[in-house]
Amino acid sequence: QVHLVQSGGGFVQPGGSLRLSCTASGLTFSYYAMSWYRETPGKERELVARITSTGGSTNYGDSMKGRFTASRDNAKNTVYLQMDSLEPEDTAVYYCNTRVFGVQVWGQGTQVTVSS
DSSP: OOEEEEEEOEEEOTTOOEEEEEEEESSOGGGSOEEEEEEOTTSOOEEEEEEOTTSSOEEEOGGGTTTEEEEEETTTTEEEEEEOSOOGGGOEEEEEEEEETTEEEEOOOEEEEEOO
16 A cells, blocks of 8 residues: 655745655655645645656746755655745645556645744
8 A cells, every 4th residue: 555654844934944755655666756735725736846756857836936846765765845935825735646556645744834
């Protein structure tokens, strides 16, 4: 069974940085692209970043470009999301995600709060 376990997140002031981690088990991690999404009350879950299986290519949601960086360490079965220049609008629950044989798998979610 595939599991994604997240860590990181928390509270930060505007302009600050946080790093999220997501460690996978139950799959050959290096075969799969990974994504980060975020969710705020009343809004649909929004794509934050996607990284290919090798880490050679990434893409980001428009509001995250230039501020967020996705990376991965396939030897550690872990994907990261480095978030810089955080804004109050980035406050959300963040989820890591992959799709295995057509089935979406989600991490447990982690709260990020940006506030002065």
